[in-house]
Amino acid sequence: MLVIDSHTEGEPTRVILEGGPDLGSGPLSERAARLANDFTDFYRSVVTEPYGQEAMVGALLVEPTDPDCVAGVIFFDAAAVIGMCGHGTIGVAATLAHMGKIGIGSHKIETPVGIVNVTLSDKNTVTVKNIDSYRAQRAVTVDVTDLGKVTGDIAYGGNWFFIINDSPIPVIPSNIRELTEAGIRVRDAIYEAGIEGAHAGVIDHIIFYGPAQTATHHSRNFVLCPDNAYDRSPCGTGSSARLACLAADGLLQAGEEIYQESIIGSGYTLSYQHSHGPNAPAGAVIPSITGQAFITREATLVSNPNDPLRHGVRF
Ligand code: PYC
Numbered sequence: 001m002l003v004i005d006s007h008t009e010g011e012p013t014r015v016i017l018e019g020g021p022d023l024g025s026g027p028l029s030e031r032a033a034r035l036a037n038d039f040t041d042f043y044r045s046v047v048t049e050p051y052g053q054e055a056m057v058g059a060l061l062v063e064p065t066d067p068d069c070v071a072g073v074i075f076f077d078a079a080a081v082i083g084m085c086g087h088g089t090i091g092v093a094a095t096l097a098h099m100g101k102i103g104i105g106s107h108k109i110e111t112p113v114g115i116v117n118v119t120l121s122d123k124n125t126v127t128v129k130n131i132d133s134y135r136a137q138r139a140v141t142v143d144v145t146d147l148g149k150v151t152g153d154i155a156y157g158g159n160w161f162f163i164i165n166d167s168p169i170p171v172i173p174s175n176i177r178e179l180t181e182a183g184i185r186v187r188d189a190i191y192e193a194g195i196e197g198a199h200a201g202v203i204d205h206i207i208f209y210g211p212a213q214t215a216t217h218h219s220r221n222f223v224l225c226p227d228n229a230y231d232r233s234p235c236g237t238g239s240s241a242r243l244a245c246l247a248a249d250g251l252l253q254a255g256e257e258i259y260q261e262s263i264i265g266s267g268y269t270l271s272y273q274h275s276h277g278p279n280a281p282a283g284a285v286i287p288s289i290t291g292q293a294f295i296t297r298e299a300t301l302v303s304n305p306n307d308p309l310r311h312g313v314r315f
Helices: 027-040 040-047 087-098 173-192 238-247
Strands: 004-006 009-018 057-062 069-075 105-111 114-120 125-129 133-142 148-156 159-165 203-210 220-223 259-262 269-274 285-301
Touching: 004 087, 004 125, 009 027, 009 040, 009 087, 027 040, 027 057, 027 069, 040 069, 040 087, 057 087, 057 114, 087 105, 087 114, 087 285, 114 173, 133 173, 148 173, 148 238, 159 173, 159 238, 173 203, 173 220, 203 238, 220 238, 238 269, 238 285
Parallel strands: 009 057, 069 105, 159 203, 220 259
Antiparallel strands: 004 009, 004 285, 057 069, 105 114, 114 125, 125 285, 133 148, 148 159, 203 220, 259 269, 269 285
16 A cells, blocks of 8 residues: 655644555545445554554545545544544645645645645645534533533534633643543543534544743644544644634634644644635634645555554554
């Protein structure tokens, strides 16, 4: 299987160019469901040890249904096939540029949750215009083991997020383990309470926000992903969901730019426009996320049927 690896603001993406499963044709949402249900061992092995690394997100390139798109892509981590991935889209654009498949300028990419626009300013710098993002519920309180009552917003940016604005734990790198464990407990509490996003959306990402380390920056975040790894970048879909909340609360105006720090100190430049799409949910925004991705590896993954760990290390 041929892959190209990159990182976007520290968060790894593995783009599968050749050798992935045949998911047939039809809508990408159906092909994503096929990947999730029929090829679990495949997708998990691609991003977990010994083939992958912690926090890695896979990006399976597929034929788009819309001929205006330069590529179709289905994203996944070690636990789940996910709807969209902001850092992954930046990684895919940088990978397509590295391969000479796209040049400087704007291009469309199809995902299972809709078409996104990428603008390549140079071979590494990419702006993603994401799908409609919105807040579904404001100030939902859950009872969390060892933390007590925790309040957050439920918002969508291509995946579903529980967004905690005032983190009960300082959002600093030395607290990564504590934030990870707290995030898992928050997610458990959400599931236990039967809380969902709109249309029974599974809230599988948790974000804690705290003050930025640099005065001119907006804030710093910690993002827990479905596989319990933390996002080294500020998370493109999570930032999209947060932009929708800031817009709904009147805390950020359309077109105003902010710089969002990640837990490791990397970041994205963010802004939004109001969405006027005919099917846009109330209060939906179109987020804009700018970050950089760098190619780290071009490789062939070899799977040996005699290798007992060919499906990855899992316990
Ligand atoms: O950037 O949207 C994102 C993302 C989702 C999971 C990891 N990164």
